[in-house]
Amino acid sequence: MCKWHWNFERVLYIGWGFTLLDVAFITAQGLTSKVLHDNDFKVLGYVAIATIYLTYSIFSFFSKPVVDCLGNRFSLSLGCFFEAFHMVGLVLPALRKEYQDAAKEGDVDVPMSSDAAYNWICFAIIFCAFIAGVGTSLLWVAHGRYVTLCADDTNKGFFNSVFWVFMMACQVIGNILGGTIITKVK
Secondary structure, rough: OOOHHHHHHHHHHHHHHHHHHHHHHHHHHHHHHHHHHHOOOOOOOHHHHHHHHHHHHHHHHHHHHHHHOHHHHHHHHHHHHHHHHHHHHHHHHHHHHHHHHHHHOOOOOOOOOOHEEEEEEEHHHHHHHHHHHHHHHHHHHHHHHHHHHHOOOOOOHHHHHHHHHHHHHHHHHHHHHHHHHHHOOO
16 A cells, blocks of 8 residues: 555544544533533533633644644544543533432432532533643644644645545534434423
């Protein structure tokens, strides 16, 4: 197999990886505001999304030296972990709601229903959003560098366009999933 085909397979591989990650991440972002509002966290969802993109935009300036130091593979892995960390953090409000319902029924006496737990969850969500913004900046710098290293002057436009096809597909799929989930939730 020639070098061009081998590198094209690498671009397909990273494209599929981004699609899997970003379908989940984009769906979670689409649901964040509604889910947090429905769980009595008011505008925290909007603040969390703003935190992600503010952090992403600031840390993108500093990501290149970090990616140079860590390498593409580790930077991509770390960025994926940071984005997944944010999605796990979004489970906390649902757990609080579940424990509140159990406490109302007298099943358990759980501190998750207190104001301190509310404040802790707000802090945790903003912290997770901050971490996701750092991870997103690492992901985008490392992905751009990886695709550039796979390409040469004759195919760099083609390789980048193949990657962007995957990215636009996950935008469409993620938003359809988010819209479907929102309509199914009471």
